[in-house]
Amino acid sequence: MNHVLLTAAILAAGLTASAQRPDATLRFNEPAAHYQEALPLGNGKIGALVTGHPVRDRIMLNEISVWSGGVQDADNDTAYRILPRIRESLLAGKNKEAQQLLQQYFICKGQGSGHGSGANVPFGAFQTLGDLTLQWKDTTSPWTGYLRTLNLENAVARAVWQRNGSTYTQETIISIPDNILAIRIRSSRKGGISFTAALSRKEHATVRANNGLLEMTGQLPNGDQPGLKFAGVLQIKTTGGKQTTGDGVITVDNADECLLLFSAATDYNMNDYTQRLEDPLPRVLQTVKRLSGRTYAQLYASQQNGYQPLFNRSRFRLSATAPGTDTASTPGRLARYYAGEPDPQLPVLYYNFGRYLLIGSSRPGNLPANLQGLWAPEYQTPWNGDYHININLQMNYWLAPITGLQDLSEPLHHYIRNLVTPGSRTAKAYYNAPGWVAHVITNPWGFTSPGEGADWGSTLTGGAWLCEHLWEHFRFTRDTAFLREYYPVLKGSAEFLKAILIEEPEHGWLVTAPSNSPEHSFIMPDGTRASTALGPTIDMQICRELFGACIEAARILDADAEWSRELAAVRGRLAPNRIGENGDLNEWLHDWKDGEPKHRHVSHAYGLHPYDEITPWSTPELSAAIRETLRQRGDDGTGWSLAWKINFWARLGDGDHALTLIHKLLRPVPPQNPRGGGSYPNLFCAHPPFQIDGNFGGTAGIAEMLLQSHGDTSVIRLLPALPGDAGWQKGTVKGLHARGAFVVDMNWDKGKITQAAILSQKGGVCRVLLPAGKSVAGGKGAVVAKPANETRIVEFETVKGAKYTIQ
Incomplete structure (x- = not known):
């Protein structure tokens, strides 16, 4: 595929070859060969490390309570x-x-x-839940134009590649509200998707096909006793082509688009770790069944509603840039930065x-x-x-x-x-x-x-x-x-x-x-x-x-x-x-x-x-x-x-x-x-x-x-340890929190505060180290603290929900 068509294909997949945010994107030009190169996704309960391989994609799965061992009396009572x-x-x-x-x-x-x-x-030990593997049918034809990214602004892992004239896009998310891992696979050529999906675990697990689903269940050891039970379920929905299930795998042939849904749970009891919950398999099946009627767009919208409000509470930005960082791979950026090049x-x-x-x-x-x-x-x-x-x-x-x-x-x-x-x-x-x-x-x-x-x-x-x-x-x-x-x-x-x-x-x-x-x-x-x-x-x-x-x-x-x-x-x-x-x-x-x-x-x-x-x-x-x-x-x-x-x-x-x-x-x-x-x-x-x-x-x-508020009087200190490095001299940060229930936004240029805002969440006294020449104004513009020729601590009473500006 020539460069023009490749660029068009990547754009169609929702990616750009040259305009990714270098402060919010991990980027790789090849599949992951080690888990320390894989892209992590998680919702606090289910985790995945996505390798994005066009031949045999390994997605390493976790559930946060998958622990061997159990309650024991380890105290020496005497x-x-x-x-x-x-x-x-x-x-x-x-x-x-x-x-x-x-x-x-x-x-x-x-x-x-x-x-x-x-x-x-x-x-005991925290353990992997197992692997989800996607074995692609066409493994002899080489792939080209590979790009793998993790977008931190929307928590989406993507891999894009070309093979035999087709562009493949694999997009993976894990939803906080729905407790589901979802993988959408698309091909630019009708009927271009053929692979075999499998769940596997090397020990203490059984995988079976049941009603078109893959079920993985097992029980971990507690020393020489049985321990925690776990379950994971995979469903695949296809557009076009056909799907067959058997021998513990799901095979997809000549599909136009696929949607894989996976969820997992254990019988760990958060309210009383000495007791166990009921068998986790019915709960996982219920989750997958409940979500099976949703489109990827609906799952994505739910995932964004759960993730973005958290991520966007705080954003830190520096104005300085370095050439090429928006197209360079993350490993390449690490190497150049360590070698002394600016980034x-x-x-x-x-x-x-x-x-x-x-x-x-x-x-x-x-x-x-x-x-x-x-x-x-x-x-x-x-x-x-x-x-x-x-x-x-x-x-x-x-x-x-x-x-x-x-x-x-x-x-x-x-x-x-x-x-x-x-x-x-x-x-x-x-x-x-x-x-x-x-x-x-x-x-x-x-x-x-x-x-x-x-x-x-x-x-x-x-x-x-x-x-x-x-x-x-x-x-x-x-x-x-x-x-x-x-x-x-x-x-x-x-x-x-x-x-x-x-x-x-x-x-x-x-x-x-x-x-x-x-x-x-x-x-x-x-x-x-x-x-x-x-x-x-x-x-x-x-x-x-x-x-x-x-x-x-x-x-x-x-x-x-x-x-x-x-x-x-x-x-x-x-x-x-x-x-x-x-x-x-x-x-x-x-x-x-x-x-x-x-x-x-x-x-x-x-x-x-x-x-x-x-x-x-x-x-x-x-x-x-x-x-x-x-x-x-x-x-x-x-x-x-x-x-x-x-x-x-x-x-x-x-x-x-x-x-x-x-x-x-x-x-x-x-x-x-x-x-x-x-x-x-x-x-x-x-x-x-x-x-x-x-x-x-x-x-x-x-x-x-960027912000400190410790010490006996919890004085808010703006930019208390800003480096002299040129790249740090102009920037913004929003949503940093200070002791006393205050939220701080600020802008700076040439290493000096140009404007800041302090939101009082609970009211009460606010103490701030006010930069020389700056004043503090209340929510209605009233001056709270007048400017002075030197940096000094100012103290003022705040109203709950009011914002105070420094300029």
Whole structure:
């Protein structure tokens, strides 16, 4: 086919060869050979990775609750008896001895996570649902003119190619309202579509043809016991040609157009994970039957109604462009950007992609996004695809409140509450303490025990860190009904921490014991290398944050006045942040050497981000210490580590350094030989392997560069960490959210705000760092704050629903 006809065919398919938005389109010039090149689609329940191959198209399927394993009793019920001995060893400076006792008595019963390979043990693993494959009949003729795109503005994956004079267009969507995956295949030649469709799973599944449908059903293992049941159903509707079903496949011959519908479910019970729902197959059949009478246009309209209002809540745009980025492939753009060529739209694309992924992997009423969101082709996912709560699950949701997706945090909030009951048992078993605790790893089955390794599994503030998301949700929304509902969860976590604090002998500070700084070790003056310690800095920061949140929540709700006063007294005795002799922030109670000077975790910087007790304007000495800490740790790291560092440097107001980390996060990583952190060709974050937390953390970091509102008084700061790079000097952003229930839109030019608008969602006092020469006007034009010659903080009372302009 000549170029003119090819262009016409692509235009007819709804695509253009040269005018795709470089800030909202992933583009490939060949089919995906690895899943890290495939196009991800999702609705928070069903996920798909589409390879778009013209010979054998593999669509990797997921359902967010497809987990092996099940509920287990992993607590060592007598562990608390050894707790005094462990603490005695720590107080005596015998950290290695304490760690040995931990490993002997203070780990979980059984196999734990299976050392990260828990698919066939009770802990379980998030697993692929299986594959949908389309085997095309004409496999000998070559294809040409191939183009594969993912449009983030409408959540549509398309593949277009030519073969034997025909243009083929394959378009795939997953609908939020309808819970259906739909694939429309068209040919420019009548009768040009012939393929065989199959559902498959390598284990624990049966596929059968039934009444023209394909049904895949199965049951995953729970150790050596039966576990969760799942079901998936495929229907194909054709225009022209004929369709036959048999031997577990559906064959289409000489059709003009095809519409494939797929849905899936499990018997996982979101309301009570200890019980199971009824057989999922009838529910899935009902969904497919209900939608089988709809046209693709109707399904598409429903899908757009579910997706676009979420995606369009926030849009970030930079005015600068670079030649060729609207026609270049995404892998090509990554390579050129990393080589130093300008592409200001690539970070914008990454921001949009992160929000797209959260919309696709987290929906109310379902489980939260896991280590891989919900996109996994494996039966044994890396680290079980589980919920690591020493940063990873938390990082998944950093972007939600600030980028207008706070309602998508509901799965996380619900999940946290589900940890309270098992966490209460764990608190009793190991610490003989009230309240609830969760350690480092957890799953949909309520696992809250320590892990199977004392060097990493005994971190005891994972659940308390999760509670930060409950408090932050309130800070962003001022939703007192939400706070009242979740206050008992916050209080229970605080009660646990309050009960397990002990007094360290040197200063009389209160510290956690035993614990560790996530996944890191230290070297004591006598050369002892260990991980178990008293009061690591992150624990103390989390305690201060959680206790402070509970005290403020009790005041707002007019509850627990006496308990609140007791908590305030305890909070005042917590071990403080301390600066070491090298000018960095101590990671442990003592100024010990790092076991790994370039370690990927920078946990003691928690007080800078996500907590806000350390800020450049309120604690300059501690901020300088964290800056030195970050310098010592270096700018390299795994994908999620690079993402966290973007947030650190943004909070320090250093946009240039944050952009350096963005550049590193966008380092191209080849799927066939992944080494070092960066991004795969489809922009999935490379730990490696793939972990989605880097995508979410990177998006949050970009948002922090554009807007901040943390600190004791929640002052709104516009462009607090805008890089000096020329490509960032002119742009717009809308729909960023600030603490206090404010929504901010702004425009800037030459690195300076030209105009901004602040919408007050709940009323109340607004504080904003007003740029020099700018004024604030109310909804009816009344001047709220007059211009001044210098940047200053202005404070004004707002009316619910009113908008205030800065110009």
